[in-house]
Amino acid sequence: MLKKSIKNTIFINIGAFLLVLILELMSGWLFIDRYDTNYSFFLHDLNYTIAIMAIIWINHFVLIPFFLDKRRYFLFGILLIGSIFLVSYLKGNEKDGWLDISKFFFYLIYTTGAGMAAFFLRRNMIIQRENDEKEKLQKEMELNYLKAQVNPHFLFNSLNSIYSLSRKQSLETPDLVMQLSELMRYQLESSKKETVLLKEELEFIENYLFLEEKRLSNRCTIEFLIDGDLSGLRISPMLLIPFVENAVKHGAQSTNKQSTIDISATIKNSTLHFCVDNSKPHKVSSLKKTGLGLENVRRRLNFLYPNSHVLEIDDKEEKYHINLSIDLAVSKFKKTVND
Structure with missing residues (x-):
């Protein structure tokens, strides 16, 4: 130099x-x-x-x-x-x-x-x-740090689900352990990439919801709807899962009463509209402390999609609503090799 x-x-x-x-x-x-x-x-x-x-x-x-x-x-x-x-x-x-x-x-x-x-x-x-090179390096370092934090956070929540099923001596536990291993494999592989196919990311969420639905038995109704053309669209990996984990943790997991989780992913003109609605227990008045997962995803969104995303969070007395819109056509990344 x-x-x-x-x-x-x-x-x-x-x-x-x-x-x-x-x-x-x-x-x-x-x-x-x-x-x-x-x-x-x-x-x-x-x-x-x-x-x-x-x-x-x-x-x-x-x-x-x-x-x-x-x-x-x-x-x-x-x-x-x-x-x-x-x-x-x-x-x-x-x-x-x-x-x-x-x-x-x-x-x-x-x-x-x-x-x-x-x-x-x-x-x-x-x-x-x-200065631009230093700022770019700093952002890459912080993004890698935030992405690394997602792995243990997700693993901790998933293992809790498997542990709960094993205590019930469920016959489905071995199959669910195998499914968890597939989820972790996807997570480890995607963490090495800057972007993944949106279709793969939504399939990952769908499999995670299936795992949670088994653990929560019949006391939680989970709906997951996907609408629109997903072909060719890419997204930063593990960006949406914290919203889903938050719905499970502060909704169905925090009460023994009947609860609901409604999730939708809609594509309109290359813009992803990701909505999560979950019921809240009456004894919980506020969910302002959203935890490590949502705090990390906020910061990742600000880094990755600074001028092309809108995140709205509505914390009501009996319902928690998240509405995220991302223009996936505005991407700062190149395609990842060997997807």
């Missing part, structure tokens, strides 16, 4: 030198007759170019980093004006004395100002690019 930066600096300065030389040759071409030979004309403009670039290099590599960037503004201004005057005196005093010195002095101020403008523009672009 350091070698690449040094090479870029060398190339940029060589390019700047050649550009200034070309501009000098073009501006002095009308007065070429004043010179004895073309060689003397070229040598004169080359000397001017060296003088101009000397001021620019002194300013960029000495004065700006050691004085201006350290907020020594007065000293920076004095040294810059002094260096410009010194070069003007050395070049202008060769011919007409103070007249040429003054002309060259103001010319160098103009060229130095233009060089400083180009310098700060380039530096700001580099700083902005570095």
